[in-house]
Amino acid sequence: xxxxxxxxxxxxxxxxxxxxxxxxxxxxxxxxxxxxxxxxxxxxxxxxxxxxxxxxxxxxxxxxxxxxxxxxxxxxxxxxxxxxxxxxxxxxxxxxxxxxxxxxxxxxxxxxxxxxxxxxxxxxxxxxxxxxxxxxxxxxxxxxxxxxxxxxxxxxxxxxxxxxxxxxxxxxxxxxxxxxxxxxxxxxxxxxxxxxxxxxxxxxxxxxxxxxxxxxxxxxxxxxxxxxxxxxxxxxxxxxxxxxxxxxxxxxxxxxxxxxxxxxxxxxxxxxxxxxxxxxxxxxxxxxxxxxxxxxxxxxxxxxxxxxxxxxxxxxxxxxxxxxxxxxxxxxxxxxxxxxxxxxxxxxxxxxxxxxxxxxxxxxxxxxxxxxxxxxx
Numbered sequence: 001x002x003x004x005x006x007x008x009x010x011x012x013x014x015x016x017x018x019x020x021x022x023x024x025x026x027x028x029x030x031x032x033x034x035x036x037x038x039x040x041x042x043x044x045x046x047x048x049x050x051x052x053x054x055x056x057x058x059x060x061x062x063x064x065x066x067x068x069x070x071x072x073x074x075x076x077x078x079x080x081x082x083x084x085x086x087x088x089x090x091x092x093x094x095x096x097x098x099x100x101x102x103x104x105x106x107x108x109x110x111x112x113x114x115x116x117x118x119x120x121x122x123x124x125x126x127x128x129x130x131x132x133x134x135x136x137x138x139x140x141x142x143x144x145x146x147x148x149x150x151x152x153x154x155x156x157x158x159x160x161x162x163x164x165x166x167x168x169x170x171x172x173x174x175x176x177x178x179x180x181x182x183x184x185x186x187x188x189x190x191x192x193x194x195x196x197x198x199x200x201x202x203x204x205x206x207x208x209x210x211x212x213x214x215x216x217x218x219x220x221x222x223x224x225x226x227x228x229x230x231x232x233x234x235x236x237x238x239x240x241x242x243x244x245x246x247x248x249x250x251x252x253x254x255x256x257x258x259x260x261x262x263x264x265x266x267x268x269x270x271x272x273x274x275x276x277x278x279x280x281x282x283x284x285x286x287x288x289x290x291x292x293x294x295x296x297x298x299x300x301x302x303x304x305x306x307x308x309x310x311x312x313x314x315x316x317x318x319x320x321x322x323x324x325x326x327x328x329x330x331x332x333x334x335x336x337x338x339x340x341x342x343x344x345x346x347x348x349x350x351x352x353x354x355x356x357x358x359x360x361x362x363x364x365x366x367x368x369x370x371x372x373x374x375x376x377x
Contacts, residue, residue, distance in 0.1 A: 001025075001042050001043075001044050002023050002024065002025050002029065002040065002042045002043050002044065003023070003024055003025070003043075003044055003046065003354075003369070003372065003374070004021060004022070004023045004037075004043045004044065004045045004046065005021065005022050005046050005048040005051075005053060005358070006021045006034060006037065006045055006046070006047060006048060007019055007020075007021075007034060007047055007048050007049040007051075008020060008021075008022075008048030008049070008051045008052065008053045008358070009051070009052050009053070010022060010031065010052075010053045010054075010348060011052065011053070011054045011055075011325050011326055011329050011348075012031065012055070012347055012348040012349065013054075013055050013329055013330070013333060013334040013346060013347030013348060013349075014347055014349070016325075016326060017031070017032065017033055018033075019033060019034050020032060020033055020034060020053075021033075021034050021036075021037045022053060022348060022356070023043065024354035024356075024369070024372055025354065025372050026353065026354055026371050026372040027351060027352065027353060027354055027372070028348060028349060028350050028351065028352050028353075028354050029350065030350065031348055031349070031350060048358065050360070050361050051358050051359065051360065051361075051366065052325065052358070052359040052360075052361070052363075053348070053356055053357070053358055053359075054325065054329050054332075054333070054348075054356065054357050054359065055329060055332075055333035055334070055345075055346055055347050055348055055355060055356060055357070056089060056090070056091025056092065056333065056345070056355030056356055056357055056368065056369070056370065057088070057089045057090045057091060057092075057267075057310045057311075057314065057332045057333060057357065058090070058091070058092040058093075058123075058332070058333050058336035058337060058342065058345060058346065059085070059090050059092075059093055059094065059267075059268055059269055059310055060094040060124070060126055060165075060166055060240070060266065060268060060336055060340065061094065061096050061126050061128070061166075061211065061212070061240055061268035061269070061270050062085075062090075062093065062094070062095075062096055062268065062269045062270065062271045063096045063097070063098060063128075063270070063271060063272045063273070063284070063305055064081055064271065064272050064273040064275070065081055065084065065085060065271045065272070065273060065274075065275030065276050065277075065307075066080070066081050066084040066085075066273075066275065066276040066277065067081075067273055067276075067277055068080065068081035068273055069081075069272065069273040069283075069284070070095040070096055070097055070108055070111075070112060071097055071098060071100060071104060071105075071108050071285065072108075072111070073104075073107035073108045073110065073111035073112075074111055075111045075112075075114035075115040076115075078095060078111055078112060078115035078119075078122075079115045079118070079119050082095075082115070082119055082121050082122055083119070083121075084276060085121075085310075086121065086368055086370055086375045087365075087368065087375060087377055088309045088310040088311050088365070089310055089311045089314070089357040089365050089368050090121070090310050091121060091345070091353075091355035091356075091357075091368065091369075091370045091371075092121060092123045092336070092337075092342060092345050092346075092355065093121050093122055093123060094122075094123065094124040094125060094126040094165060094166060095108075095112045095115075095116075095122055095124075095125050095126070096125070096126040096127075096128055096270075097109075097125065097126070097127050097128060097129075098128050098129055098139075098140055098284070098285050099128070099129030099130040099132060099137070099140035099141055099144045099145055099285070100129075100130070100141065100144050100285060101144055102152060105127075105130070105156055106155070106156060106159055109125070109156050109157075109159035109160040109163075109164075110159050110160075112125055112160060112163065113159065113160050113161040113163060116161070116163060120371060121370060122163075123165070123340075123342055123345070124163050124164070124165030124166065124340065125160050125163045125164045125165060125166075126164075126165065126166040126167070126168070127153075127156065127164055127166070127167045127168065128140075128167075128168040128193065128194075128211065129144075129145065129168060129169075129194065130144050130145050130146050131145075131146065131147060131148040131149070131153075131167070131168075131169040131170065131173070131179070132145055132168065132169060132170045132193065132194035132195065133145075133170040133172065133194055133195050133196040133197075135196040136170075136194045136195060136196055136216045136217055136218065137194060137216070138194055138215070138216035138302060138303070138304075139284055139285070139287065139289075139298055139302055139303070139304035139305065140194060140285070141285050141286065141287065147173040147174070147175050148169055148173055148175045148176050148178075148179035149175070149179075150175075150178060150179055150182050153167070153179070153182065154182070157186065157188075162186070164186075164188055165187075165188060165189065165340050166188065166189045166191055166209065166340070167183060167188055167189070167190060167191060168191045168192075168193035168194060168211040169190060169191070169192070169193070169195075170192070170193075170194060170195035170196065170197060171190075171192055171195060171197050171201060171202055171205045171207060172195060172196060172197040172198075172201045176205070177204075177206075180205065180206040180207065181206070183206075184206060187341075189208060189209050189339065189340065190205075190206060190207045190208070190209070191207060191208075191209035191210060191211045191240075192205065192207045192209070192210050192211065192217070192227055192230075192231070193210060193211025193212065193216065193217060193227075194211070194216045194217065195217050195218065195227050196217075196218050197218060197226075197227055197230075198218065198224060198226070199224060199225045199226070199229070199230055202227070202230045207237070208236055208237055208238065208339075209237060209238045209239075209240070209339070210227065210230075210231035210237055210238070210239050210240065211240055212240050212241070212242050212247065212268065212270055213228065213231055213232075213239040213240060213241050213248070213256060214228055214241075214247070214248045214252060214256075215242065215247050215248065215303070220232070232256060232259045232260065233259075235264070237264065238264050238265070238266055238335060238339050239256060239260055239264060239265050239266070240265075240266050240267075240268045240270075241253060241256060241265055241266070241267060241268070241317075242268060242269065242270050242306055242308065242313075243267055243308075243313045243316040243317045243320060244294070244306050244308040244312070244313065244316065245316060245320070246294070246295050246303065246306070247270070247303060247306065250319075250320035253317070253320045253321060254320055254321050254322075257317075257321040257323065262323060262327035262328075262330040262331055262335075263330060263335065264335070265331045265335070266331055266332075266335050266336055266339075267310070267313045267314065267317060267328075267331050267332050268313075269306055269308045269309070269310055269313060270305050270306050270308070271305060271306050271307060271308055271309075272284050272289065272296055272304060272305035272306070272307070274289060274291045274296055274307050275306070275307040275308070275309065276307075276309070277291075277307075279291045279292055279293075282296065284296075284298075284304045284305060287304070289304045289305075291307060294307060294308075295307075310332070311357075311364075311365045313332075314328055314332050314363075315363050317331060317332075318363075333345070333346045333347065334346050334347055353371050353372075354369055354371060354372040355369065355370055355371065356368070356369045357369075364377075365377045
């Protein structure tokens, strides 16, 4: 049987279809204006009048949620965590680790690999640390920070089943150039983050991504562009943004949008295990985290990831920048699929996976389809 959604306004990632239809099973089989729809005996039809249909969200930076964390290394828990994220509209996910002991990271690599073997939403791993700067460690434990180490990284990549797609590191280390070369040879995107690098140290960097723009990095000033300025000025760099209104002020998100445009920005949640849980005390990397007023902070007051849900980030970026749905879709799906060669994801096109979100006219998430399976919100 085939699912058909009719009369919806469809944003494919390439075009807008008013009064359209989409037919799919696990893959998208047909899409277009309703005038082109030809019914078949296999069709199960749903009326999508006054609904907006967009590609499923792709979150390439999220540590956890719903009481679980990728660093726990438990494949059953990771699977449950990711399945909860479907109800945020996330249909592709990079399980994200953090700075910890080599043994703890190795355990996480193995656990994520096992979870990914039967959960196709897990499309990769984002290794955030430990190859970062202690100056901008943020909520990363300083005792485990070290310079980029190819031998150690290669071991983790093997343990993950080569699932590592993105790595956050500080390019100011002497070992960084060789590390970047390793990453590019293994189709891993090097991302500058938690870095104190100056412009002269980044000028010859091969990084094409910046982790959570503005946060935990050398900021731009009138005599030094820093990591933030470098990211904003370099056309080839994709910039992650946490659009919760706390990590970055709306004005600064608007500035980034004006400089980068929707083609080079990507929405991420950077969420931690407290997402989807009651406010109170939680944990990140063995550190006490206090969640209050939709913010997760260490006892020092530092932000410790977020409790942001992806559908809120999608609405927020439109509110903060004034962009339209087409541009928000680029930042939530299209760009991630393009950057990480997720060839079956990111847009609503015949032959691609049936990953899509259905929104009401108030932009609230109504339902999500992940590889054709419906999840009601």
